[in-house]
Amino acid sequence: MPELPEVETVRRTLQPHLAGRTIAGVHVGEYQRCVATPDVEEFRERLIDSRITRVGRRGKFILLHLSTSDVVTIHLRMTGEVSIVDPVVPADAHVHLWLDLENGKQVRYRDVRKFGRWSLLTENQYAIFDDSIGPEPLEPELTAEKFTAMLQGRKRILKPLLLDQQFLAGVGNIYADEALYRAGIHPRRHSCDLSANECERLLHEIRLVLSSALEHRGTTLRDYRDGNGEPGENLSRLQIYSRSVDDPCHRCGTPIVRELIGQRGTKICPTCQPI
Ligand SMILES: [Zn+2]
Secondary structure: OOOHHHHHHHHHHHHHHHOOOEEEEEEEOOOHHHEEEOOHHHHHHHHOOOEEEEEEEEOOEEEEEEOOOOEEEEEOOOOEEEEEEOOOOOOOOOEEEEEEEOOOOEEEEEEOOOOOEEEEEOHHHHHHHHHOOOOOOOOOOOOHHHHHHHHHOOOOEHHHHHHOOOOOOOOOHHHHHHHHHHHOOOOOOEHHHOOHHHHHHHHHHHHHHHHHHHHOOOOOOOOOOOOOOOOOOOHHHOOOOOOOOOOEOOOOOOEOEEEEEOOEEEEEOOOOOOO
16 A cells, blocks of 8 residues: 555655646546545536646645645545546546546546545645644654654554554555564554654654665555556665565575564564564
């Protein structure tokens, strides 16, 4: 599933094509459940003739801010792809939603596994949505002191806590494993047991893995493509997530193990990340 660096890369590739463009047509194919809210008819009516002022991101959601002050939220889930194409390019059966722009281009939403969702929110609905998501890890407002208080104030197992979007925005399985490994912290530890030093180190490593992945336009394991249809180049830079069980740790040579934590497969170096 795309995480912060992948979704932000999609946002950056869409922004120059979409900012300032007016939506001239809205089409939803047979798979209408790709629109979560409102119903498809209202979705279409409210979108037509509105102008996209900018493309934003909140956590793992792409946002289309509209001149009407409505906001479209798009969650790509497993295999969702948003791209800008010429309408003459043939669409396959996995394209479920498309927007005609006034400049003749088309925004296409393609999703093989159909888990992705589009929603059209009013300003008030968007404020509630925004409040339901935790702080953005790359924003300077999230200080080490604040992050320490967030962790120490909860008695939760670290790995599922980091994946909880209400706790922290945009981190998923790949970057949680990478950050915990680099910080030398076992993912099964309880958040309240971390020292202030460990909390600060964890935030530092979360920021490093996210910003480095962003620099390399995200990690493509299989499906992820940016708004221009290009894969990311970060896979070879991962230090633990992409390793196999029993591969030697890059730092100490200990065989890497895989544990199921909060129902998610988690790669750990038992020496670098003591429990
Ligand atoms: Zn190690």
